[in-house]
Amino acid sequence: AKQGGRNTYRFFTPEMQAQSARALTLENALRRALEREQFTLHYQPQVCLASGRLRGVEALLRWQHPELGAISPAEFIPLAEDSGQILAIGDWVLRTALAQLNTWQRASHAVPGVAVNLSAVQFRQPGMPERIRQMLAEAKLPAQVLELELTEGVALDDPQAASATMDQLNALGVRLAIDDFGTGYSSLSLLKRFPIHKLKIDQSFVRDLGEDASDRALVSAIVRMAQALGIETTGEGVETPQQLAFLLEQGCTEAQGYFCARPMPGDALPGWLHAHPQA
Numbered sequence: 686a687k688q689g690g691r692n693t694y695r696f697f698t699p700e701m702q703a704q705s706a707r708a709l710t711l712e713n714a715l716r717r718a719l720e721r722e723q724f725t726l727h728y729q730p731q732v733c734l735a736s737g738r739l740r741g742v743e744a745l746l747r748w749q750h751p752e753l754g755a756i757s758p759a760e761f762i763p764l765a766e767d768s769g770q771i772l773a774i775g776d777w778v779l780r781t782a783l784a785q786l787n788t789w790q791r792a793s794h795a796v797p798g799v800a801v802n803l804s805a806v807q808f809r810q811p812g813m814p815e816r817i818r819q820m821l822a823e824a825k826l827p828a829q830v831l832e833l834e835l836t837e838g839v840a841l842d843d844p845q846a847a848s849a850t851m852d853q854l855n856a857l858g859v860r861l862a863i864d865d866f867g868t869g870y871s872s873l874s875l876l877k878r879f880p881i882h883k884l885k886i887d888q889s890f891v892r893d894l895g896e897d898a899s900d901r902a903l904v905s906a907i908v909r910m911a912q913a914l915g916i917e918t919t920g921e922g923v924e925t926p927q928q929l930a931f932l933l934e935q936g937c938t939e940a941q942g943y944f945c946a947r948p949m950p951g952d953a954l955p956g957w958l959h960a961h962p963q964a
């Protein structure tokens with residue numbers, strides 16, 4: 686379907702051709718990226734708003750290609766999803782993040798848990814909950830330390846299947862977060878039907894909290910609704926002390942963003958913890 690009919694490519698503009706050439710180049714380079722060890726994970730702290738303590742870190746994938754340079758996950762993840770490569774890459778991300786958490790914890794660094802982004806393609810893979818159970822067992826970690834960040838899209842085409850998978854993950858003891866909350870379609874019915882532990886309020890709502898009264902109203906309403914349902918909230922993309930103060934005042938659970946900490950390599954986190962005592 687992606688190749689289009691004979692009649693469609695006539696309408697390709699030069700920019701469209703350049704774009705699809707880049708996509709093809711990246712898709713081919715992606716095929717070798719895992720074995721050539723071009724991926725790394727960076728970790729971004731998620732900080733309790735009330736106490737300032739570290740509650741966990743989000744694992745964020747980085748791809749450094751020798752010729753193409755650093756490629757943004759926003760660009761290559763969709764390609765990896767289309768080509769199915771996200772399954773192998775996603776397994777690597779899960780294993781690596783769990784192994785890193787294990788390393789921190791064995792060295793007595795106060796990192797309570799790790800959050801991993803799970804693509805809808807991975808989420809729909811048959812047997813995913815069992816795979817995750819095995820990876821936790823291999824890493825010798827209890828399920829409670831792992832939080833899976835899902836987008837609202839996972840429930841779009843088959844809410845019943847999605848609900849069954851979430852129930853299985855929940856039964857394992859893994860925590861479930863809805864990422865980019867508020868940008869998708871089925872937000873409210875998701876909350877009613879699914880065992881969700883956390884809503885991550887999308888950065889687009891946090892960005893303009895200072896200037897935009899409707900964003901303030903939306904964030905405030907999301908936090909109160911989540912509180913009433915016993916669900917935690919994370920403000921994403923927090924860049925200023927004003928945004929942080931507003932989220933705290935609303936009763937939001939935690940903050941994530943450059944104001945608290947940038948994503949960093951795993952071996953930099955102990956230094957960050959040292960500079961931010963967890964007393």
Ligand code: C2E
Pocket residue numbers: 729744745746757758759762778802803804864865888921922923924941942943944948
């Ligand atoms: P996301 O899950 O919403 O992750 C948050 C993104 O916001 C990250 O971009 C992070 O670096 C960035 N960010 C954090 N704090 C701030 C801030 O204060 N201001 C601004 N402007 N940005 C901030 P990144 O690392 O480029 O990742 C982009 C997206 O790629 C992620 O969005 C996620 O959807 C996807 N992604 C990243 N790693 C993975 C992965 O391992 N698996 C999957 N399936 N997707 C991933």
Ligand code: CA
Pocket residue numbers: 743802834864
């Ligand atoms: Ca995320």
Ligand code: CA
Pocket residue numbers: 864865885887888921
């Ligand atoms: Ca997000």
Ligand code: CA
Pocket residue numbers: 865
């Ligand atoms: Ca996003």
